[in-house]
Amino acid sequence: MSGETTAQVATGAGGAAAGRPVLEAVHVTKHFPVRGGLPRRGATRKVVHAVEDVSLSLYAGRITALVGESGSGKSTLARLLAQLYPVTGGEVRLHGRSVRALRGKAFRDHVRQVQLILQDPFASFNPVATIAGTLRRAVALHHPGKRGRERTAVIDDLLTQINLVPPRQFTAKYPHELSGGQLQRISIARALAADPEVFLADEPVSSLDVSIRLGILNLLRRLTEERNAAMLYVTHDIASARYFATDTAVMYAGQVVESGPSEAVTQQAAHPYTQLLIASAPDPSRASADRVKDIGQPPSLIDPPAGCRFHPRCPYAMERCKVDTPASFDISPGHTARCWLYADDEEARARRAENAEAVATLTAPVSLDIPAPPDSPVTPDSPVAPDTSTD
Ligand SMILES: Nc1ncnc2c1ncn2[C@@H]1O[C@H](COP(=O)(O)OP(=O)(O)OP(=O)(O)O)[C@@H](O)[C@H]1O
Numbered sequence: 001m002s003g004e005t006t007a008q009v010a011t012g013a014g015g016a017a018a019g020r021p022v023l024e025a026v027h028v029t030k031h032f033p034v035r036g037g038l039p040r041r042g043a044t045r046k047v048v049h050a051v052e053d054v055s056l057s058l059y060a061g062r063i064t065a066l067v068g069e070s071g072s073g074k075s076t077l078a079r080l081l082a083q084l085y086p087v088t089g090g091e092v093r094l095h096g097r098s099v100r101a102l103r104g105k106a107f108r109d110h111v112r113q114v115q116l117i118l119q120d121p122f123a124s125f126n127p128v129a130t131i132a133g134t135l136r137r138a139v140a141l142h143h144p145g146k147r148g149r150e151r152t153a154v155i156d157d158l159l160t161q162i163n164l165v166p167p168r169q170f171t172a173k174y175p176h177e178l179s180g181g182q183l184q185r186i187s188i189a190r191a192l193a194a195d196p197e198v199f200l201a202d203e204p205v206s207s208l209d210v211s212i213r214l215g216i217l218n219l220l221r222r223l224t225e226e227r228n229a230a231m232l233y234v235t236h237d238i239a240s241a242r243y244f245a246t247d248t249a250v251m252y253a254g255q256v257v258e259s260g261p262s263e264a265v266t267q268q269a270a271h272p273y274t275q276l277l278i279a280s281a282p283d284p285s286r287a288s289a290d291r292v293k294d295i296g297q298p299p300s301l302i303d304p305p306a307g308c309r310f311h312p313r314c315p316y317a318m319e320r321c322k323v324d325t326p327a328s329f330d331i332s333p334g335h336t337a338r339c340w341l342y343a344d345d346e347e348a349r350a351r352r353a354e355n356a357e358a359v360a361t362l363t364a365p366v367s368l369d370i371p372a373p374p375d376s377p378v379t380p381d382s383p384v385a386p387d388t389s390t391d
Pocket residue numbers: 032033048049050068069070071072073074075076077236301
């Protein structure tokens with residue numbers, strides 16, 4: 001068993017040490033009060049247990065995927081890391097320093113260094129401002145010394161970096177005149193204006209047409225590498241996590257249940273929930289009949305199940321799973337799972353063997369969302385062209 005009680009992506013692919021984290025969630029918890037109706041006298045106010053005791057570290061030059069079903073707490077965790085919500089418990093650390101309750105300049109510095117990229121680019125732009133107007137505001141905020149031509153030059157450079165060229169073809173346009181992919185590129189350019197150390201990309205391609213998703217992911221990867229930035233990639237698509245991210249953390253009902261190098265998490269999934277996500281993922285290389293379609297429902301986060309939150313859906317649940325919160329167990333270097341299947345006792349060993357047999361043929365799909373395999377060449381005409389496209 002690992003000494004940590006929470007899952008943590010602390011090592012890179014293959015278990016290589018990844019240095020000190022840039023941004024961390026350390027035993028972070030977030031409860032939202034349930035709206036409407038005051039509690040009866042003496043009763044405690046109900047809360048949504050959106051994030052519970054989660055530890056997650058982001059490293060320079062690395063992409064960490066945060067994968068899970070809708071409502072599992074992924075966006076809430078991203079917003080906690082961005083300091084858009086205060087934590088209920090635990091802390092967020094930037095370069096090892098707690099950023100709890102930041103105000104004033106310290107808060108502005110955090111917001112500059114940690115940039116959020118959201119799912120729906122149309123919703124994050126002022127519809128009556130031109131692209132130049134939007135970017136000018138961002139540049140004015142983050143480069144106050146630059147004015148006039150210098151500011152225009154920064155905007156041109158930002159658009160060039162995200163491959164919208166020639167820049168002047170885009171600056172006079174309004175958001176509704178651009179495609180979703182082009183607008184998502186502009187929102188990436190807006191984030192770049194801050195010269196951040198961390199990108200928090202919350203489902204950055206899920207609202208986009210399948211054919212342009214890979215181009216945006218490749219752009220994000222290039223920018224992460226070139227700038228040695230850290231990236232959190234929030235997604236419900238475990239196959240894209242395998243393709244895109246160095247490390248993967250799987251979230252279920254507010255908790256991280258498995259984490260480690262993406263290849264290990266997706267190819268030797270240890271937690272029954274991760275296995276279920278993989279078995280139910282769309283996969284063009286797998287017969288549709290082989291795909292698990294009835295995957296059940298996540299629990300209420302107002303009154304989450306005791307013990308392991310996944311136990312009501314888990315075919316391998318044992319008595320202790322209904323009572324005790326699972327500890328974190330080491331599966332392989334850097335790969336951990338919070339699951340009692342990995343305890344060192346007779347019942348767990350028997351269930352583990354059952355599970356190993358059932359999942360022996362399980363491999364992470366190459367997603368329908370990402371039509372090209374990871375390192376296949378992409379031609380300029382391809383609908384999944386890399387970051388040279390302008391969508
Ligand atoms: N501001 C809020 N007030 C109350 N409850 C909230 C708030 N934000 C999120 N929640 C609840 O917290 C839980 C986690 O939501 P969250 O949006 O973080 O999940 P998610 O995994 O990102 O889902 P999705 O993929 O659908 O975006 C859900 O039950 C959600 O209803």
